[in-house]
Amino acid sequence: MIFLDNLINxxxxxxxxxxxxxxxxxxxxxxxxxxxxxxDVIMVGAYIAFCALQYWGFPPVxxxxxxxxxxxxxxxxxxxxxxxxxxxxxxxxVLITAIGMSYLLQxxxxxxxxxxxxxxxxxxxxxxxxxxxxxxxSSATIITILANIVIMIAxxxxxxxxxxxxxxxxxxxxxxxAELMGINVNRTISVTFAxxxxxxxxxxxxxCSSYPILQPTTGSMPGIKAFTAAVFGGIGxxxxxxxxxxxxxxxxxxxxxxxxxxxxxxxxxxxLIVVLLVKPSGLLGKQIREKV
Amino acid sequence: xxxxxxxRSKIIYNIVTFALVIGAFFILQSMIDAKxxxxxxxxxxxxxxxxxxxxxSLNLVIGIxxxxxxxxxxxxxxxxxxxxxxxxxxxxxYGVQDTTLRLVIAIAAGxxxxxxxxxxxxxxxxxxxxxxxxxxxxxxxxxxxxxxNVLYIGTGDGRVYSSILNKxxxxxxTMLVDGAKGAVKIKPISTFMAGFILILITLVVVLNLVNxxxxxxxxxxxxxxxxxxxxxxxxxxxKMMAFVTAAVLAGMAGALYGLNSSxxxxxxxxxxxxxxxxxxxVLGGLGNxxxxxxxxxxxxxxxxxxxxxxxxxMLVYAVVLILVMIFTNNPxxxxxxxxxxxxxxxxxxRAAKYAPAVGGAVKELGGEEEGxxxxxx
Numbered sequence: 001m002i003f004l005d006n007l008i009n010x011x012x013x014x015x016x017x018x019x020x021x022x023x024x025x026x027x028x029x030x031x032x033x034x035x036x037x038x039x040d041v042i043m044v045g046a047y048i049a050f051c052a053l054q055y056w057g058f059p060p061v062x063x064x065x066x067x068x069x070x071x072x073x074x075x076x077x078x079x080x081x082x083x084x085x086x087x088x089x090x091x092x093x094v095l096i097t098a099i100g101m102s103y104l105l106q107x108x109x110x111x112x113x114x115x116x117x118x119x120x121x122x123x124x125x126x127x128x129x130x131x132x133x134x135x136x137x138s139s140a141t142i143i144t145i146l147a148n149i150v151i152m153i154a155x156x157x158x159x160x161x162x163x164x165x166x167x168x169x170x171x172x173x174x175x176x177x178a179e180l181m182g183i184n185v186n187r188t189i190s191v192t193f194a195x196x197x198x199x200x201x202x203x204x205x206x207x208c209s210s211y212p213i214l215q216p217t218t219g220s221m222p223g224i225k226a227f228t229a230a231v232f233g234g235i236g237x238x239x240x241x242x243x244x245x246x247x248x249x250x251x252x253x254x255x256x257x258x259x260x261x262x263x264x265x266x267x268x269x270x271x272l273i274v275v276l277l278v279k280p281s282g283l284l285g286k287q288i289r290e291k292v
Numbered sequence: 293x294x295x296x297x298x299x300r301s302k303i304i305y306n307i308v309t310f311a312l313v314i315g316a317f318f319i320l321q322s323m324i325d326a327k328x329x330x331x332x333x334x335x336x337x338x339x340x341x342x343x344x345x346x347x348x349s350l351n352l353v354i355g356i357x358x359x360x361x362x363x364x365x366x367x368x369x370x371x372x373x374x375x376x377x378x379x380x381x382x383x384x385x386y387g388v389q390d391t392t393l394r395l396v397i398a399i400a401a402g403x404x405x406x407x408x409x410x411x412x413x414x415x416x417x418x419x420x421x422x423x424x425x426x427x428x429x430x431x432x433x434x435x436x437x438x439x440x441n442v443l444y445i446g447t448g449d450g451r452v453y454s455s456i457l458n459k460x461x462x463x464x465x466t467m468l469v470d471g472a473k474g475a476v477k478i479k480p481i482s483t484f485m486a487g488f489i490l491i492l493i494t495l496v497v498v499l500n501l502v503n504x505x506x507x508x509x510x511x512x513x514x515x516x517x518x519x520x521x522x523x524x525x526x527x528x529x530x531k532m533m534a535f536v537t538a539a540v541l542a543g544m545a546g547a548l549y550g551l552n553s554s555x556x557x558x559x560x561x562x563x564x565x566x567x568x569x570x571x572x573x574v575l576g577g578l579g580n581x582x583x584x585x586x587x588x589x590x591x592x593x594x595x596x597x598x599x600x601x602x603x604x605x606m607l608v609y610a611v612v613l614i615l616v617m618i619f620t621n622n623p624x625x626x627x628x629x630x631x632x633x634x635x636x637x638x639x640x641x642r643a644a645k646y647a648p649a650v651g652g653a654v655k656e657l658g659g660e661e662e663g664x665x666x667x668x669x
Contacts, residue, residue, distance in 0.1 A: 034423040082614055089621035092360050095426060096574060099362075099567060100613030107607040220563075224434075227427060260457055266438035269431035276424060277416050 001134055006257050007250065012141040012210060014249020015148035019203040020226035021233070021241035022155065023196030029172040029236030030192045033091065036098035037078060038200060039223015040105035045071045045201030046120070046208045046218060047113055053121045060123040067201040075197025076190050084186065102220070109216040120212035125205070140209040147206060151199065152242050159238065164191055172236060221265070225252070228272040234285025243283060306499050309582045313495065317488045324484070332596055340592045341487025342368075342549040345494045347572035347588035348581055349541035352498050354570070355579030356507065357534035358514030359418070360426040362566050363433025367539045369440060369561035370409050371402030371546025376475035376556055377445055378402075380468040383479070384447040391481040399490070399547045406543020407536055409436070414535045418528055421517075433566060441558045445469040474557035475550065482552040490548060491585075494541050498581060501537060510534050571609050574616055 020042060027035045045067040052063035082101050086094050126140035159165035170178040171188045179185050207222060208214050225248065233244025248268060255267035275282065320337065323329040346368060353361045375398040382388040382397065413432050417425060445454040446465035453461045461467070469475050501507050509530045512520040521527050550556045572591055576583030595605050619625055 034427070082618070085618045085622040085625070088623065089617075091423060092354070092358065093617050093621040095360055095423060096570070097614050097617040099570070100610045100617065103567065103606060103610035104614065107604075107610060111607070224427075224430065228431070231424070231427070260442070262442050262457070263438055266435045269435050272431050273416065273428055276420060276428060280420065280424070 002257075004135060006253050008135075008137055008141055010250035010253035011246060012144045012249070013253060014229075014246035015144045016203055016207050016210070016245075017222065017226045017229045017249050018148050018242045018245025019151060019199050019206070020222060021230040021245045022151070022238065023199050023203075024227050025230040025233075025235055025237065025241040026168075026192050026196050028230070030168055031079075031083070031189050033083065033094045034098060034227070035083075035193075035196075036095065036223075037101040037105055038196065039219040039221075039226070040102050040109075041071050041075060041078075041197050041200040041219070042204040042207065042223060043109060043214075043216060043219030044074060044105060045197075045204035046214055047109060047118075048201070049205045050118060050120055050208070050214055053123065060125070063123075064202065064205050067205060068198045071197040071201035071204075072194045075193040075200070079190055079193040084189075106216045106220070113216065115215065118214040120208035120214050123209065126209040126212070138210070140206070144206045144210065147202065148242070148246075151202070152238070155195075155238055164188070168192060225265075225268055228268060231272060231282055232275050234282030237282070237284045240282055240284035302503055305582070306503075309495060309499070309585070310492075312582070313488075313491055313585065321484070333593070336592060336596060337484045338482045338487050338552045339549065340589055341484070341491055342545040342552075343569070343572065343588040343592050344491050344585050345541055345545035345548075346569045347576065347584040348491075348494050348498055349538040349545070350569050351573045351576070351579065351581060351584045352501070352534050352541075353538045354573055355577075356502055356514065357510050357531055359531065359535070360423075360429075361535070361538070362426050362430035362563065362570070363413075363436070364429075364538070364542055364569050365561040365563070365565035366433035366436040367406040367410060367542035368546035368549065368565070369436060369556075369558065370406045371543030372550030372556045372561070373440055373443075373469060373475055373546075374405040374543070375399060375402040375547025375550045376478045377468050379478065379481065379551055380466075381447055381452060384466055384468075385450060385452070395481050395483070395486055395548075395551060398551060399486070399544050402547025402550075403540045403544040406546065407540040410536045410539025410543075411532070414532050414539075418531045418535060430563065430566075433561075433563060437558050437561060440469075440474075441472050443469050444471055472558065474555055474560075476555055478551060478554050478556065480552055480554060482548050487548060490544055493544075495581070495585075497537065497541070501534075502581070506530060506533060568609075571613055574613060 020038065023038050023041075024035065027033065027038070048070045049063045049067040052058035052066045053060065058066060078101055082097050083094065086097055124139075125143050126138060128139045130137045130139060130142070159168060167178070167183045167188045168191070170181065170183055171185055175185055178188075203222075204219070208218070226245065229244040229248040230241045231244070232248055233240030233242065248271065251271055252264055252268050256264040259267060279285075320329065324334065346364065350361065350364045353359055353364075378401045379394050379398045382394050388394055413429070417428050417432070420428060439456070442457045443454070444456070444461055444467070445452065446461045446467045446469075447453070448462065448465035453465050455461060467476060501510075509520070509525045510533070512523070512525055513527050513530055517527060546561075569588075572588040573584055575591070576585070576587035619629065
């Protein structure tokens with residue numbers, strides 16, 4: 001029973017990682033940059049949802065929509081102001097800028113909402129507990145796993161069928177050639193950031209429904225772990241992010257349950273290092289040859 | 293032997309760096325002797341030395357070797373813990389009371405231990421590139437922090453006890469490292485003199501390395517890995533050399549830092565601390581050693597001086613980090629700033645014609661001056 005309990009918790013946590021990892025993997029695949037601030041967009045989304053529920057009296061669904069809208073705007077703004085001027089710059093410069101952006105978001109949140117942790121309110125997401133035999137499962141767990149599946153299917157269809165999705169795949173394959181074919185690269189990258197940030201808002205609400213402590217650093221650890229998940233699954237690949245996220249969540253929960261609670265994070269990062277050494281392109285990633 | 297212009301300006305740059313550091317030391321030392329130094333500044337002296345060493349060593353990895361390491365604080369914590377434990381063991385088991393001897397052994401041990409950890413991390417990590425390398429160094433920093441969080445070391449009955457995860461050391465053992473409480477009951481033995489000597493050692497090591505055959509190989513690897521490789525440069529070896537040297541120096545700085553206070557806790561060496569050092573390096577100018585020294589000093593002293601500023605420190609850091617990156621890397625903005633500075637540059641060029649030696653130094657410092665200007669924007 002404990003095994004099954006851990007497995008379900010792991011799947012739920014892994015689903016959150018997977019949704020965050022999708023944002024990382026799409027941005028990395030298309031803009032070829034590691035958006036370090038992605039984890040903090042999650043935190044902003046969670047805070048917006050919190051304010052909407054607690055102070056503005058929004059119904060839960062509307063609160064999630066508000067969080068998504070704010071995060072989408074935020075993601076597009078960040079991309080336009082900080083990353084676009086560095087499109088041609090070395091990856092080191094872009095990465096340092098992204099770290100700066102992450103700090104900017106965290107410290108702005110610190111000034112607006114303060115350092116004291118806020119307790120995320122109960123909504124329909126985490127309101128009830130289901131009993132199946134001896135097993136008791138929170139509704140947040142089930143909704144998280146379902147949301148993950150829906151998002152996965154929607155994104156796969158989006159990239160496969162729509163015009164914008166095809167443009168995204170083109171840009172990720174060869175930016176120069178895509179531009180020559182008349183694809184607006186800047187707009188494509190903006191849309192990618194918009195989708196990634198909207199997903200981050202959903203992930204933020206789901207994360208805080210399961211672990212209801214909200215503070216300015218809430219997003220950074222899940223963000224880093226989700227990046228680990230994206231690398232684990234093969235960065236740039238959407239099914240890879242899904243698989244990597246779910247596996248990582250399960251590994252983390254089992255590691256905490258059976259090895260050591262205090263070393264949970266260390267186990268996750270050790271997995272990342274082993275994966276990168278054995279299969280640097282990840283589980284579902286493609287090996288790309290470097291040409292001179 | 294005829295000296296080339298580039299070589300001469302390099303030598304002048306090194307002389308200026310050493311002169312500044314030594315001059316600052318003597319001024320501060322005489323202020324301490326005359327007791328005109330403020331209390332808060334006096335307390336800051338050893339930490340400033342540590343941060344200078346941290347910034348210079350990280351600059352070796354980021355600026356010279358071109359790899360972003362986000363786990364530099366991890367090496368510092370390895371050094372701090374090693375230093376605290378060695379110092380405690382020397383007192384408790386061997387009765388070494390001479391503080392200078394203890395400090396020297398502790399700092400050396402901290403450096404060696406961090407060097408070993410750096411080598412262990414470097415072997416797998418340096419095969420990776422760019423962003424992956426950054427994230428893996430970050431992961432290693434977190435793993436080190438997680439491990440020291442569950443580390444227990446104590447002395448008693450003439451031997452050292454240690455355990456990981458299990459709190460149960462035998463009764464009557466004097467704890468040196470107590471899990472999440474960190475290294476406890478350290479007797480502060482760090483001195484400003486030791487910090488100054490450590491800075492000198494760091495500068496000699498790093499500046500010599502940069503201007504040596506190995507340093508040129510490291511820079512060639514940074515500029516174009518494939519080209520360097522095809523010229524017969526052993527890329528992994530030279531990247532490793534820079535990485536391990538930086539780790540050793542960070543470990544020594546960590547030992548000095550740890551032995552400057554009575555406790556060392558794991559939360560002192562988080563990812564945030566690595567970012568702090570990164571800010572020093574970026575603001576001082578990537579690859580500019582003197583710049584790192586100046587920015588590490590200024591950014592450690594400033595928050596102390598401007599109390600009101602302290603609350604907004606991280607916010608300002610973040611904005612500055614983004615602005616410096618955009619201003620130094622965006623082609624359009626760079627063209628505009630270089631046009632703005634053109635009269636200044638031509639003035640220096642004319643000055644260089646009449647006074648070649650001074651001009652060389654100014655030219656070498658030019659990059660940094662530009663960095664300073666951008667800081668104010």
